[in-house]
Amino acid sequence: MLIGSLLLSLGVNGFLVPYHLLDGGVIGxxxxxxxxxxWPTGLSMIVLxxxxxxxxxFFERRYFYYSLHGLIISSFCxxxxxFMNGKxxxxxxxxxxxxxxxxxxxxxxxxxxxxxxGGTDLLAQILTKFTSVNIGIIIFFIDGxxxxxGIQIVGLEKFFYSLLxxxxxxxxxxxxxxxxxxxx
Numbered sequence: 001m002l003i004g005s006l007l008l009s010l011g012v013n014g015f016l017v018p019y020h021l022l023d024g025g026v027i028g029x030x031x032x033x034x035x036x037x038x039w040p041t042g043l044s045m046i047v048l049x050x051x052x053x054x055x056x057x058f059f060e061r062r063y064f065y066y067s068l069h070g071l072i073i074s075s076f077c078x079x080x081x082x083f084m085n086g087k088x089x090x091x092x093x094x095x096x097x098x099x100x101x102x103x104x105x106x107x108x109x110x111x112x113x114x115x116x117x118g119g120t121d122l123l124a125q126i127l128t129k130f131t132s133v134n135i136g137i138i139i140f141f142i143d144g145x146x147x148x149x150g151i152q153i154v155g156l157e158k159f160f161y162s163l164l165x166x167x168x169x170x171x172x173x174x175x176x177x178x179x180x181x182x183x184x
Contacts, residue, residue: 001069001070001073001109001110001115002073003106003109004070004105004106004107004108004109004110005070005073005074005076005077005106005110005117006077006081006106007102007103007105007106008074008077008078008102008106008107008110008117009074009078009080009081009084009106010081010084010102011099011100011101011102011103011106012027012031012041012078012081012103013078013081013082013083013085014081014084014088014095014098014099014102015088015090015096015098016095016099016103016165017031017034017041017082017085018085018086018095019092019095019096019158019161020035020153020158021095021096021158021165022146022147022154022158022159022166023099023100023103023143023146023147023166023169024120024139024140024142024143024144024145024147024166024169025117025119025120025139025142025146026048026049026052026117026118026119026120027041027045027078027103027119028143028146028147028150028162029044029045029048029119029146029149030042030044030045030048030078031150032146032149032150032153033048035153035154036153040078040079041075041078041079041082042074042075042076042077042078042080043075043079045071045074045075045078045117045118045119046071046072046075046118048119049071049118049119049122052118052119052120052122052123053067053068053071053118055123059126060126060129062114063114063122063125063126064122066114066116067115067117067118067125068118070110070115070116070117070118071116071117071119071122074106074110074117074118075117092158093161096161096162096164096165096168097164097165097168099165099168100167100168100169100172101168101172103165103168103172104168104169104170104171104172104173105172105173105176107139107169107173107176108172108175108177109176111135111173111176111177112176112177120139120142120143123142124138124139124142134174135173135174136170136171136173136174136177137170137174139169139170140166140167140169140170143166143169143170144163144166147159147162147163147166
């Protein structure tokens with residue numbers, strides 16, 4: 001959980017925030033609030049996740065308990081590592097890809113061990129229980145909705161870079177979540 005949270009936080013603060021790129025889900029909504037109001041991204045994530053935690057309380061308490069730790073630790077790490085903003089100078093295109101890879105691996109590691117950052121990852125975990133759709137695809141769909149809602153804040157060019165970011169987030173989440181079958 002800690003390694004996943006640190007990778008996620010490095011991806012957000014080191015590569016996405018310097019170029020005002022978005023991720024999807026509650027992280028993306030937290031970034032939209034950060035860009036528009038200047039509020040801390042992690043704190044915004046906690047506030048935005050509250051309704052989904054109420055849902056998890058009723059439908060899957062195990063995810064509620066496991067994800068609560070993930071939300072608190074990842075939100076804390078995102079705000080703690082906010083000093084990374086602007087420290088890595090790679091350009092927008094490589095930052096888009098590296099940010100997506102780090103965020104996706106971080107989320108994937110957390111999901112692999114049945115925790116998450118809460119928010120829409122928690123919603124995706126619940127939906128996966130009721131469907132046969134891969135969790136990475138569900139997250140990709142939700143992420144697309146979130147970054148579409150942020151077009152007015154970041155503009156069309158950064159929207160397309162953000163779309164590339166969530167493609168890498170979804171891909172890396174899907175790859176990281178896959179478990180090898182346990183021997184009989």
